[in-house]
Amino acid sequence: MTIPTRRLSLVASAGVLALSTGVAWAQDCPIKIGGMAPLSAPGTVVGGEAMRDAMLIAEEDINAAGGVLGCDIDVVIGDTEGLPEKGTALMEKFISQDGVVAVGGGYHSSVGVASKDVADRLQTPTVFAETWNDTITGDKQKYIFRIAPLSSWASSTIWKHALEIPGVEKVAILTENTDYGIPAAEETTRGLESGGKEVVTFSVDIGTQDYAGIVQRMKAENPDMIIVLATGEAGYNFQQQAADAGIGSLDMPFHAGQVSLESKAYWENVPDGNYAFVQRIGVPENLFTEEGKAFAAKYKERTGKDAVESYAMEAYDSIAIIAQAINEAGTTDADAVVAALEGIEHNGTLGKIYFPYGSGKDPSEDGHGDEYWHQWPDVALTVIQYQAEGENSGEATIVWPDAYKTGDPIFVNQ
Amino acid sequence: MLFWGVIVWMIVWGVAGSILIKRRYLARDLDTSNANFVGAMAGASLGPVGIAALWTKTPKSSNFLIVGLGLLTVLLVAVTFSFADPENICVTSGGFVASQFVNGLIIGIIYGFMALGLSLIFSILGVVSFAHGEFYMIGGMLVYFITAVWIPGVPPLLAVMGACAIAFVIGAVFERLMLTPMYHGKIDRPVEYGILVTFGLAFTLQYFVQALAGANPVKAQRFLSFPRWSWPEGADPVWIKTSRGSMTLFEQVSISSPRFTAAITCILVLLALLYLLHRTWTGKALRAVSQDREAAAIAGINPDRMNMLAFALGGMIAALAGALLVQAFSWLPQVGAIPAMRSFVIVVLGGLGSLPGAFVGGIMVGLVEAAGTGCVPDPQKAASYIPAYGMIVLTLTLLLRPTGMFGRRFASGAHGQF
Numbered sequence: 001m002t003i004p005t006r007r008l009s010l011v012a013s014a015g016v017l018a019l020s021t022g023v024a025w026a027q028d029c030p031i032k033i034g035g036m037a038p039l040s041a042p043g044t045v046v047g048g049e050a051m052r053d054a055m056l057i058a059e060e061d062i063n064a065a066g067g068v069l070g071c072d073i074d075v076v077i078g079d080t081e082g083l084p085e086k087g088t089a090l091m092e093k094f095i096s097q098d099g100v101v102a103v104g105g106g107y108h109s110s111v112g113v114a115s116k117d118v119a120d121r122l123q124t125p126t127v128f129a130e131t132w133n134d135t136i137t138g139d140k141q142k143y144i145f146r147i148a149p150l151s152s153w154a155s156s157t158i159w160k161h162a163l164e165i166p167g168v169e170k171v172a173i174l175t176e177n178t179d180y181g182i183p184a185a186e187e188t189t190r191g192l193e194s195g196g197k198e199v200v201t202f203s204v205d206i207g208t209q210d211y212a213g214i215v216q217r218m219k220a221e222n223p224d225m226i227i228v229l230a231t232g233e234a235g236y237n238f239q240q241q242a243a244d245a246g247i248g249s250l251d252m253p254f255h256a257g258q259v260s261l262e263s264k265a266y267w268e269n270v271p272d273g274n275y276a277f278v279q280r281i282g283v284p285e286n287l288f289t290e291e292g293k294a295f296a297a298k299y300k301e302r303t304g305k306d307a308v309e310s311y312a313m314e315a316y317d318s319i320a321i322i323a324q325a326i327n328e329a330g331t332t333d334a335d336a337v338v339a340a341l342e343g344i345e346h347n348g349t350l351g352k353i354y355f356p357y358g359s360g361k362d363p364s365e366d367g368h369g370d371e372y373w374h375q376w377p378d379v380a381l382t383v384i385q386y387q388a389e390g391e392n393s394g395e396a397t398i399v400w401p402d403a404y405k406t407g408d409p410i411f412v413n414q
Numbered sequence: 415m416l417f418w419g420v421i422v423w424m425i426v427w428g429v430a431g432s433i434l435i436k437r438r439y440l441a442r443d444l445d446t447s448n449a450n451f452v453g454a455m456a457g458a459s460l461g462p463v464g465i466a467a468l469w470t471k472t473p474k475s476s477n478f479l480i481v482g483l484g485l486l487t488v489l490l491v492a493v494t495f496s497f498a499d500p501e502n503i504c505v506t507s508g509g510f511v512a513s514q515f516v517n518g519l520i521i522g523i524i525y526g527f528m529a530l531g532l533s534l535i536f537s538i539l540g541v542v543s544f545a546h547g548e549f550y551m552i553g554g555m556l557v558y559f560i561t562a563v564w565i566p567g568v569p570p571l572l573a574v575m576g577a578c579a580i581a582f583v584i585g586a587v588f589e590r591l592m593l594t595p596m597y598h599g600k601i602d603r604p605v606e607y608g609i610l611v612t613f614g615l616a617f618t619l620q621y622f623v624q625a626l627a628g629a630n631p632v633k634a635q636r637f638l639s640f641p642r643w644s645w646p647e648g649a650d651p652v653w654i655k656t657s658r659g660s661m662t663l664f665e666q667v668s669i670s671s672p673r674f675t676a677a678i679t680c681i682l683v684l685l686a687l688l689y690l691l692h693r694t695w696t697g698k699a700l701r702a703v704s705q706d707r708e709a710a711a712i713a714g715i716n717p718d719r720m721n722m723l724a725f726a727l728g729g730m731i732a733a734l735a736g737a738l739l740v741q742a743f744s745w746l747p748q749v750g751a752i753p754a755m756r757s758f759v760i761v762v763l764g765g766l767g768s769l770p771g772a773f774v775g776g777i778m779v780g781l782v783e784a785a786g787t788g789c790v791p792d793p794q795k796a797a798s799y800i801p802a803y804g805m806i807v808l809t810l811t812l813l814l815r816p817t818g819m820f821g822r823r824f825a826s827g828a829h830g831q832f
Contacts, residue, residue, distance in 0.1 A: 041748035045629040177798050204797045207752060209743045212517040212673070213787030214797045219668075220503050220510050221793075233631035233744035240633075241742075244659045244670035262630075268562075269633045269744045272659065 029071035031332060033059075033322055034094035034103035036080050036087065036111065037315070042207035043082025044232035046262040047107050050303070051129065051315035052077050055105055057298055058319035068326045075319055076100055080111045082206065082232065084179075087111030091118040091126075101332040102126065102325075104318030107311060108231060109133035109151065109180035116144045125337045127322055129314035133179045138371035143334065145341055147317055147353055149281060149379040150371050155184050157279055157381040158227060158255055159191030161400045165225060165253045167413045170198040172223035174214070174238055176230040177203040184229045208234055211241045219245055224413065225253040235259050236269035243272035250275060252413050255383075261309050261393040266386075274389050275412050277399070281310035282350050283380045284404055285394050292349035307394025310350075317348035342374070351378060385409050417498035424458040424490070431457025431465045432814060438469050448475035451814040455483035459490050495789070504789035509666030514788035515781065516667045520677040522780020524735055526773040527680040528753055529760035530687070531731030537704040537767035538724035541593065541608035546732050546757055547750025548619035549585070553577045553733030554740030554749065555623055558634045570637035574679075574737045581733030585726035588615055593725065597718060624747040631744035636671050672742035679738055683731075684773065691769070700724060704767070732757075756804060763808045765821025775819060779804040 035055040038048035059075040067073060076098050078090040087108075094100045095118070103119060103126040106112050112131030119126040120141040128136060128144070132151040137144060162171060171192055175185035181203065189199045200221050202214055215238070218226070226247065228235050235257030242248045249256065249272070256276040260266045266273060285307070288296060295316055296308040322337075324346050329336035342358040353376050357363040363372035383400040384393060387410055397407035435453025439446045452475050456464035464483075473479060496505045503510050528550060535543045556577035561568055592611045596604040640656035651665040660670045691697035702710035703720040711717050736750070743749070760779055764771025786803040790796035811819060 040624075040629060041746045041751075045746065046631065049629065201794050202797050203794045205801065208797070208800065209749070209752065210521060212521060212670075213514060213784045213800075216510065216513050216517060216668070217503070217788055217793060217796065220507065233746060236631060236633075236744045241670065244672075245668050246660070265630050265632075269631055271635065 030074040031068050031071045031326065032074045032076050032098055032100040033319060034091075034098065034100040034105070035075045035077045035315070035319065036090060036094075036103060036105040036107075036115070037077060038082040038107050038111070038232075039077075039079035040081045042232065043080060044107060044259055046233075046259055046265050047130070047231070047309070047311050048079070048082075050262070050309050050312040051105055051107060053303055054295075054299060054312035054315040055319050057295065057302060058316045058323075061295075061298075062320065062323045068323045069330070069332070073319075073323055075104075077105075080106070080108065080115075082108045082111065084110045084114035087115040088118050091115040091124075092122075095119070095122045095124050100124065101334070102322045102337060104322055105129050105315050106131045106318075108178070109136070110178045112136045113179045116141060119143055123334045125322065125325070125334055125341060127318040127341070129318040130311040131180075133183060134369075134371040135179075137373045137375045138369070140370050140373040142359070143338055145355060145374040147314055147321070147348075147350070147376045147379070149381055150375065151180065151184050152187050152371070153379065153381060154279060154281075155187035156191055157383065157400075159188045159195070161277070161383045162192060162225060162227065162253070162255065163195040163197070164400070165409075165411060165413075167411070168197065168224040168253060170200070170221070170223045171225045171227060172218045172221055173199060173201045173227045174218070174230060175201060175203045176206045176234060178206055178231075180231065181229050188227060188229070204230065204234070204238075206230070206232065206234060209237055211238045212245075214238075215242050215245045215247065218242070219247050223247070223252070225255070227255040228257045230257050232257075232259055233269065236266070239273055239276065240270045243270070248272050249277075249386075250412060253277065253411060255279070258311075260386075261307075263307060263391070263393045264305070266393075267390050271389075274386055275410055277383050277385050277409075278393065278396075280382045280384050280393070280398075281379060282313055282382075284382070284398055284406060287404070289347065289349065289351060291347055295349045306392045309393070313349040317346070317350055317353060320348060321346045321353055351380070353378075380404070415498075417494050420490070420494040423461070424487070427461045427465065428454040428458035431455075431468070434465055435468050438472060442472055444472060445475065447817075448480055448815070451475075452479060452483060454814050455480075455487050459483060459486040499791055502789060502791060504785075509664070510788065512664075513667045514784040516663075516669060517673075518781040518784025519777060520669065520673050520780070521784070522777035523677045523680050523773075524673075524739065524776075525753075525756055525760055525780050526776020527684060528732050528735040529757040529764070529772040529776050530684070530769055531728035531735075532757045533761045533764065533767060533769055533772035534731070535725055535728035536761065537769070538700060539589075539593065539608070539721050540605075541596075541612065541725075542758075543725070543728065544609060544612040544754075545588075545615040545619060546728070547752075547754025548616045549581050549729040549732035549750070550736035550753050551623065551745070551747060551750035552584070552619060553581055553736030554634075554743075554745045555627060555632075555736075555747075556580055556733075557737045557740050558632045558745060559627070561634050562632070570634070570741075573634075574734065577737040578730050578734050582726045582730040584619075585729030586722050588729075589722045589725035593721065594718060597721065620747050620750075627747070629747055631746050632740075633744050634740045636675075636741045638671050638675050640671055670742065672739070676735075676738035676742065680735070683734060687731075696723070752801075755801075759804045759808050761818075763804075763811050763818055765818030768818065768820035771818055771820030778807060782807050 037051040038044050055075050063072045080087045106128040107130045109131045112128050113133050120143045125143050128146040130148045132154055134150050137146050173185050175181035185201050192199050254276050256278050260278045299308045325337050325340040329340040346353040355374050357372045358374050382398050382404045384396040385399045386396050398404050399409035431453035432450045436449040439449040456468050532546045557573045560573035601607045639658045644652045644655040655662045660668050662668050699715045700720050703717050707717050760775040761772050764775030782803045783800055787796050
């Protein structure tokens with residue numbers, strides 16, 4: 001009985017060895033890269049679907065160009081639902097089960113804040129595409145990079161623009177009580193107050209649908225301008241309900257949430273949304289890079305949309321830059337990929353992407369705060385205004401800053 | 415400080431009243447079902463004087479006494495609040511209060527209407543339908559697709575009726591296929607089975623719709639655009655003024671067209687439902703099954719058929735609520751989660767299985783949410799706590815009346831074989 005058992009053990013061991021060798025080979029090709037996106041409510045599904053499409057186009061483009069280290073890449077898309085706990089679970093799954101070597105994408109700041117710790121703990125290079133909260137890079141974690149703007153930059157775009165609008169003395173802010181909304185509201189409030197404006201802030205849960213009571217209370221505050229810092233369809237719900245109550249974008253300067261860049265959904269959900277201002281990341285389409293133009297054409301053909309959203313471009317770039325870093329590192333080893341990312345110069349759809357601060361140079365050396373760590377510093381931020389019903393966000397007038405301005409703003413309060 | 419001092423005073427005397435009056439009623443061998451509530455309200459509103467009066471007289475806990483003491487307590491809170499925060503907009507602006515009241519009433523009617531369906535299902539089948547939010551979602555999705563995609567230009571009323579008909583059929587088929595085995599002893603643990611199988615329906619519907627329609631928010635155009643009109647002409651203030659999307663009463667209370675049409679339709683359908691339940695044979699049969707299934711069966715009523723009708727009707731009511739609100743809110747496959755949660759709160763608050771309780775509970779939750787959103791001094795917190803306001807009312811009600819406001823001690827619903 002003993003001999004057959006030993007033989008059996010040997011055969012089994014050989015089998016396991018053979019299998020494990022096979023598995024190891026299979027894990028090498030294709031090279032898996034995680035792609036985070038909110039694909040279910042309460043996350044911003046319109047944003048998530050745009051990012052998913054963009055990341056899959058990136059996968060196709062990279063594979064068509066020969067792949068990475070001689071292998072195809074496989075972008076594994078995961079749904080964060082816009083919830084931090086789902087984000088951390090997804091990051092764990094990506095790394096522990098799916099065997100990804102790096103992660104791109106990411107929309108909601110709260111998801112980024114929660115999941116970055118998992119990525120850093122499990123030593124997986126992660127390039128966040130659209131998560132704005134300053135602490136994401138401010139914690140100076142080795143494996144965490146970002147190509148989205150800092151929340152403080154984005155907020156400053158909004159308040160600096162608001163300060164230039166005539167007749168605005170009091171501003172009402174509607175914010176979601178998340179890692180994106182709360183700091184963004186605080187930054188915006190500080191900026192507006194520095195310009196002598198009075199500010200009142202209302203914060204809501206991310207999935208709030210009914211704003212009737214809040215709208216009435218906001219109306220009673222008699223604001224001259226409203227700023228929405230809520231992601232997802234919450235922004236649509238609030239804006240249309242405000243319009244119904246006579247404090248919408250047809251009645252006063254109104255800065256809508258970023259989801260309003262999704263023109264088709266915007267006009268369907270906010271039929272009274274003309275003259276709204278919306279923040280946009282990236283330069284106008286006529287100033288796109290060659291990579292940006294090529295991506296925009298493919299994206300429009302794939303999705304049937306008339307314009308390309310900035311978060312789609314960021315998502316594309318987050319995958320493309322990881323692929324370039326792996327190629328430059330010559331390996332999928334995490335530390336080598338991080339080193340490659342720190343020295344990278346990537347010609348992306350949004351422009352030339354690089355990370356000037358990291359282990360080689362601390363942000364403080366140039367007088368910057370910790371949030372500049374592994375942060376792309378040249379993000380272009382503009383404000384557009386819808387000036388015709390049904391207008392496409394890509395063709396909407398850029399009204400701020402002057403460097404990118406394509407037309408004058410219309411102030412409905414004047 | 416004044417406000418919280420009074421609240422602490424009310425809590426202390428409320429707790430004392432609840433305990434003492436119940437003991438007193440027990441000692442005198444009187445009905446104690448409302449003693450906790452009456453004692454607590456008397457203690458909270460009138461302090462030791464109220465408790466002493468009840469202790470001495472031990473009156474019957476009539477509806478008049480219950481409602482009177484409840485309103486007195488609410489009034490005391492309101493008066494205290496007005497002294498504690500005299501600059502609050504809820505104190506200084508009557509127009510704002512009226513506006514919040516109307517908003518709360520309208521959304522409360524819609525909440526109550528949706529919860530009515532859940533309560534109807536529970537009262538007949540004894541099953542808590544976890545797919546209620548998905549019926550709500552389907553109602554809205556169907557109206558959107560009928561009016562915007564499949565038959566553009568179709569009158570919204572036809573689309574709403576179509577959505578209700580489809581939801582009714584889905585409910586009937588599901589009940590017949592998946593819930594009927596519960597009533598014939600084929601299921602060992604019918605309560606758990608009922609929960610799981612309706613959960614399954616919820617997931618199936620949600621992901622089926624997501625697969626077919628995608629997860630982008632959609633919205634139907636408003637069903638009714640008001641003409642530009644004001645009445646009486648030249649009055650100050652104008653009593654009624656309408657613009658395309660909203661109606662303004664006395665230049666203070668603004669009601670959007672989608673909410674207006676939704677609330678009016680809910681009231682009309684509620685009246686029709688009451689007629690059905692109280693004036694028709696089918697309605698009486700439904701109520702009979704709700705009260706005693708075996709006796710109803712002996713009287714010639716087919717309880718299985720009533721089960722099917724109740725589940726289909728309940729689902730249709732939720733679908734109707736969704737069909738009416740898809741013109742007000744952005745719609746997603748997951749849109750039913752929050753309304754379903756709120757419906758659970760309302761049916762427990764109103765009393766499991768009680769149809770009037772569901773409706774009154776809905777209005778109460780709507781008003782409390784409006785009051786909280788409008789009057790909590792810090793605007794940043796006022797809106798964040800919306801889901802908590804209903805839970806506070808529910809907790810207080812259950813503490814004082816564990817069966818809910820209109821609940822029966824033993825709710826009906828036979829899960830096993832007769």
